[in-house]
Amino acid sequence: MTTEPWLIDELLKIRGLEVDFDGFKAVDGVDVDVKVGEVHFLIGPNGAGKTTVIDCITGMTKPTGGSVLFDETELRGKKENEIVKLGVGRTFQTASVFEALTVEDNLDLAASFRMSTLKLLRRRRGTSETVTKALESTGLEDVRAKPAGTLSHGQKQWLEIGMLLCQDPKLLLLDEPVAGMSPEERTRTGELIRLVAESCTVLCVEHDMDFLRRFADRVTVMDEGKVIKANATVAEVQADERIQEIYIGKGRGIEEVSA
Ligand SMILES: Nc1ncnc2c1ncn2[C@@H]1O[C@H](COP(=O)(O)OP(=O)(O)OP(=O)(O)O)[C@@H](O)[C@H]1O
Numbered sequence: 001m002t003t004e005p006w007l008i009d010e011l012l013k014i015r016g017l018e019v020d021f022d023g024f025k026a027v028d029g030v031d032v033d034v035k036v037g038e039v040h041f042l043i044g045p046n047g048a049g050k051t052t053v054i055d056c057i058t059g060m061t062k063p064t065g066g067s068v069l070f071d072e073t074e075l076r077g078k079k080e081n082e083i084v085k086l087g088v089g090r091t092f093q094t095a096s097v098f099e100a101l102t103v104e105d106n107l108d109l110a111a112s113f114r115m116s117t118l119k120l121l122r123r124r125r126g127t128s129e130t131v132t133k134a135l136e137s138t139g140l141e142d143v144r145a146k147p148a149g150t151l152s153h154g155q156k157q158w159l160e161i162g163m164l165l166c167q168d169p170k171l172l173l174l175d176e177p178v179a180g181m182s183p184e185e186r187t188r189t190g191e192l193i194r195l196v197a198e199s200c201t202v203l204c205v206e207h208d209m210d211f212l213r214r215f216a217d218r219v220t221v222m223d224e225g226k227v228i229k230a231n232a233t234v235a236e237v238q239a240d241e242r243i244q245e246i247y248i249g250k251g252r253g254i255e256e257v258s259a
């Protein structure tokens with residue numbers, strides 16, 4: 001039996017994706033390919049349709065056309081919780097952690113989402129291996145006993161990524177993970193993303209070109225609901241005059257673009 005070559009190395013294959021909001025095409029025939037194990041960035045000016053594409057992958061928004069193939073499974077028509085179970089995790093533009101719970105309890109709760117009731121009842125007290133690993137990866141060991149509400153903005157984002165890691169995803173979708181972060185926090189987030197990519201594939205929406213230069217494998221660029229460059233390197237994106245013009249025309253140069 002022969003296998004289509006893309007089945008081997010494309011984890012996510014979006015084809016002809018369309019989202020029509022009452023006559024307004026927010027996403028208009030978008031194709032995106034994300035290879036297994038890569039850190040793929042989706043960029044584009046405000047309103048380009050990036051978040052809407054992410055929402056279509058997670059089932060939060062129902063596309064009006066096209067296909068979202070993940071690990072050989074069509075996600076269109078599936079419910080959000082089914083898509084999570086298949087191994088897709090996502091963060092939002094604003095972190096959503098349980099502020100009153102400690103860092104460790106947030107991670108523990110996230111880890112329990114994928115456990116059966118029987119496993120939950122049988123599990124031993126103390127910190128599980130999954131939670132210990134997530135604390136280590138995110139560098140949050142020192143604040144494990146603190147309520148999440150007392151964390152800095154950066155720490156909350158890392159906690160949210162840690163919570164997703166506890167669910168052992170195959171694909172992690174990050175929507176502007178470094179927005180509002182200091183340069184040091186951005187670097188730590190980039191390092192965390194690279195670490196995550198050792199065991200999982202990452203699709204990240206981000207504007208910051210310096211961040212892309214340091215941490216992206218490949219880039220897809222969108223504008224006004226369409227893909228204008230696919231699977232490019234950061235150097236190719238920066239050398240593309242059309243992309244420069246689009247960003248400048250919308251009020252900011254690509255070099256200084258930050259969320
Ligand atoms: N639920 C909705 N109903 C109607 N229009 C919507 C809805 N959600 C998004 N839009 C519109 O669709 C377009 C794409 O929005 P989207 O949020 O996907 O852009 P984005 O690329 O993520 O932008 P940003 O960089 O500002 O986050 C925008 O014009 C937005 O106003």
Ligand SMILES: [Mg+2]
Pocket residue numbers: 050051052
């Ligand atoms: Mg957005």
